[in-house]
Amino acid sequence: MTDTLERKTLTREQLLDAYRTMRAIREFEERVHREFATGEIPGFVHLYAGEEASAAGVCLTLDERDTIASTHRGHGHCIAKGVHVGEMMAEIYGRKTGSCHGKGGSMHIADLSKGMLGANGIVGGGPPLICGTALAAKIKGTGGVSVAFFGDGGSNQGTTLESMNLACVWNLPAIFIAENNGYAESTASAWSVASDNIADRAAGFGMPGVIVDGFDFFAVYEAASEAIAQARRGGGPTLIEMKFTRYFGHFEGDQQTYRADEVEHARSELDCLERFAARVTETGELSQADLDAIDADIATVIDAAVDEAKAAPLPTEADLLTDVYVRY
Amino acid sequence: MGDAVVGVVANPLSGRDIRRLVTQASVFPTAEKASMIQRMLTAFQAVGVDRVLLSTDLGGISAAVLRAIGQRRSQGIRLPEVEFLDGQPIRQTARDTVDAVRRMVDAGARVVVCLGGDGTARVAATAIGDAAMLPLSTGTNNVFPVVREATIAGLAAGLVATGAVPAESATTRAKLLEARAGGRAETALVDVAVSTERHVGARAVWDPATLTQVFCAFAEPDAIGLSSILGQLAPVGRGEPRGVLARIAAGAPRRVLAPIAPGLVVPVGVTQIEQMVPGTAYPIEARAGVIAVDGERELTFGPRDQPTVRLRTDGPRCVDVPAVMAVSARLGLLVPDPAGTEPAAVQPPTV
Numbered sequence: 001m002t003d004t005l006e007r008k009t010l011t012r013e014q015l016l017d018a019y020r021t022m023r024a025i026r027e028f029e030e031r032v033h034r035e036f037a038t039g040e041i042p043g044f045v046h047l048y049a050g051e052e053a054s055a056a057g058v059c060l061t062l063d064e065r066d067t068i069a070s071t072h073r074g075h076g077h078c079i080a081k082g083v084h085v086g087e088m089m090a091e092i093y094g095r096k097t098g099s100c101h102g103k104g105g106s107m108h109i110a111d112l113s114k115g116m117l118g119a120n121g122i123v124g125g126g127p128p129l130i131c132g133t134a135l136a137a138k139i140k141g142t143g144g145v146s147v148a149f150f151g152d153g154g155s156n157q158g159t160t161l162e163s164m165n166l167a168c169v170w171n172l173p174a175i176f177i178a179e180n181n182g183y184a185e186s187t188a189s190a191w192s193v194a195s196d197n198i199a200d201r202a203a204g205f206g207m208p209g210v211i212v213d214g215f216d217f218f219a220v221y222e223a224a225s226e227a228i229a230q231a232r233r234g235g236g237p238t239l240i241e242m243k244f245t246r247y248f249g250h251f252e253g254d255q256q257t258y259r260a261d262e263v264e265h266a267r268s269e270l271d272c273l274e275r276f277a278a279r280v281t282e283t284g285e286l287s288q289a290d291l292d293a294i295d296a297d298i299a300t301v302i303d304a305a306v307d308e309a310k311a312a313p314l315p316t317e318a319d320l321l322t323d324v325y326v327r328y
Numbered sequence: 329m330g331d332a333v334v335g336v337v338a339n340p341l342s343g344r345d346i347r348r349l350v351t352q353a354s355v356f357p358t359a360e361k362a363s364m365i366q367r368m369l370t371a372f373q374a375v376g377v378d379r380v381l382l383s384t385d386l387g388g389i390s391a392a393v394l395r396a397i398g399q400r401r402s403q404g405i406r407l408p409e410v411e412f413l414d415g416q417p418i419r420q421t422a423r424d425t426v427d428a429v430r431r432m433v434d435a436g437a438r439v440v441v442c443l444g445g446d447g448t449a450r451v452a453a454t455a456i457g458d459a460a461m462l463p464l465s466t467g468t469n470n471v472f473p474v475v476r477e478a479t480i481a482g483l484a485a486g487l488v489a490t491g492a493v494p495a496e497s498a499t500t501r502a503k504l505l506e507a508r509a510g511g512r513a514e515t516a517l518v519d520v521a522v523s524t525e526r527h528v529g530a531r532a533v534w535d536p537a538t539l540t541q542v543f544c545a546f547a548e549p550d551a552i553g554l555s556s557i558l559g560q561l562a563p564v565g566r567g568e569p570r571g572v573l574a575r576i577a578a579g580a581p582r583r584v585l586a587p588i589a590p591g592l593v594v595p596v597g598v599t600q601i602e603q604m605v606p607g608t609a610y611p612i613e614a615r616a617g618v619i620a621v622d623g624e625r626e627l628t629f630g631p632r633d634q635p636t637v638r639l640r641t642d643g644p645r646c647v648d649v650p651a652v653m654a655v656s657a658r659l660g661l662l663v664p665d666p667a668g669t670e671p672a673a674v675q676p677p678t679v
């Protein structure tokens with residue numbers, strides 16, 4: 001069991017990195033929330049605020065060999081995997097300078113150069129993709145790991161279950177992260193997930209399944225880093241279920257008549273950023289000044305991202321058919 | 329309505345933590361937890377329990393039991409009156425267990441059956457007061473809860489709740505460890521361990537290299553978990569009025585192979601073993617770290633907190649299942665009356 005003893009205490013740089021990622025996601029989402037209300041952003045946006053510890057805690061252990069597949073609620077995963085925040089904002093505004101040249105929008109942000117296979121408008125669309133990249137990593141022997149994030153709604157899709165089966169049969173370096181925020185759109189997961197805990201399904205495939213407090217960065221990091229290390233060594237897939245709450249509606253404009261006081265409770269008692277800040281300042285690992293400096297820097301980055309996105313050109317008719325097809 | 333009341337609290341999250349990933353620990357399915365409650369209901373009915381109070385949860389246990397009760401009643405199967413303790417927000421934290429146990433005790437439950445692991449029993453014990461608890465294993469690390477068929481646990485809990493078996497003859501008082509750091513306190517039923525990890529994180533402790541001290545209310549030679557470190561070196565029984573503590577150091581020459589978690593048998597270096605006397609506050613020597621209670625990191629501390637651990641002998645009263653069933657045998661509680669009156673246990677269901 002020496003393999004479980006390799007986990008190192010997080011360095012100062014890693015802690016700063018984790019906080020920066022979570023703060024960037026929160027600031028990005030709260031800004032998109034405000035900007036969307038002005039009517040300037042086309043299409044739909046689904047915000048990740050509240051769930052930051054999941055993306056940050058999982059992606060902190062990943063490197064350039066690794067790939068992730070995301071969901072329609074994908075901004076947090078993109079930021080955590082290193083996609084350029086300015087290009088993301090431009091993409092959401094539908095601008096030519098966006099990650100996908102303004103033709104994808106919020107639900108299709110992708111950056112293969114960063115190992116980000118894409119946000120995905122198809123519920124349960126991500127897990128099959130990572131079976132492909134994980135198989136490639138296994139065959140090429142790169143040591144790369146692939147991670148699929150999906151929601152409680154996605155957990156009920158055949159694609160997700162088939163992917164778990166395939167990943168186990170082929171013993172792929174694939175990690176399945178079920179982000180259970182309690183609702184598939186407005187349908188409660190307590191009602192719609194037959195096994196109640198998504199993690200319980202892992203046993204049926206013969207892989208480990210664990211439940212993690214998704215509001216706690218350190219809990220997420222510990223579970224994810226163990227699972228990723230195991231997958232890199234050839235130990236195969238793991239299913240990790242994060243339990244938490246999203247702070248905003250399913251989409252911007254959702255009236256949220258299906259839930260009561262849980263967001264208020266989560267924001268005041270469980271918030272991942274507040275808890276992280278309290279912990280690291282209590283232990284003396286980081287100072288309040290360290291955190292304040294990141295907050296100020298991120299505010300500037302997001303301001304600039306919005307300003308640049310608004311000023312950037314829209315795609316033209318001539319761009320309509322470019323980047324759409326790939327010649328093999 | 330009679331006053332033989334039993335409570336059953338089931339933790340929907342027991343048996344789900346990171347130990348399934350790092351040590352191949354067992355998975356205890358929700359469906360089995362619900363089935364255990366149903367088997368207990370059958371036993372409660374057999375021994376004349378009037379009312380059963382059940383905890384509610386978002387993990388699917390109470391919902392499955394509710395469905396099953398409806399189906400069984402529609403088939404004419406007699407069951408005790410069952411009341412689900414709903415009406416309070418479910419936070420999916422340990423507070424749900426504490427609230428449920430408190431409500432059961434307030435509503436007159438003489439016995440509360442707790443389905444979970446050591447963590448669940450530990451939390452339930454804080455709210456149990458003078459009622460008796462029967463911790464039944466559905467968790468990862470099970471030193472305190474018994475691994476036992478729910479039907480028998482149900483019979484024993486029922487016989488105590490109805491008064492057929494006097495509580496004083498069939499319950500034992502457990503010990504407690506009280507860990508204090510600054511103004512905060514946590515109790516443990518089995519062990520308190522000090523880890524140099526900085527954060528509560530995924531809670532479980534599975535890396536012996538991080539341990540500096542371990543305190544045990546009892547340490548049995550056949551234990552699983554952190555108390556197993558002393559179970560082989562300096563065993564202490566559940567009923568003995570003392571505890572035991574030790575310093576842990578990775579490089580110590582004296583080592584014991586200890587099953588510190590399911591699926592994890594590791595060498596642990598032990599430098600100094602001492603007896604624990606009830607009431608004395610023993611200092612935690614590390615300057616900073618995390619205190620784990622019954623194997624789960626709970627309390628972080630720093631140099632100013634002056635953490636201590638104290639052994640107490642006023643822990644929860646626990647139902648001793650073999651003792652209850654032995655009294656039952658002696659009194660013939662489950663044996664038909666020769667005059668022809670059947671005991672409750674063998675009455676056919678009313679269809």
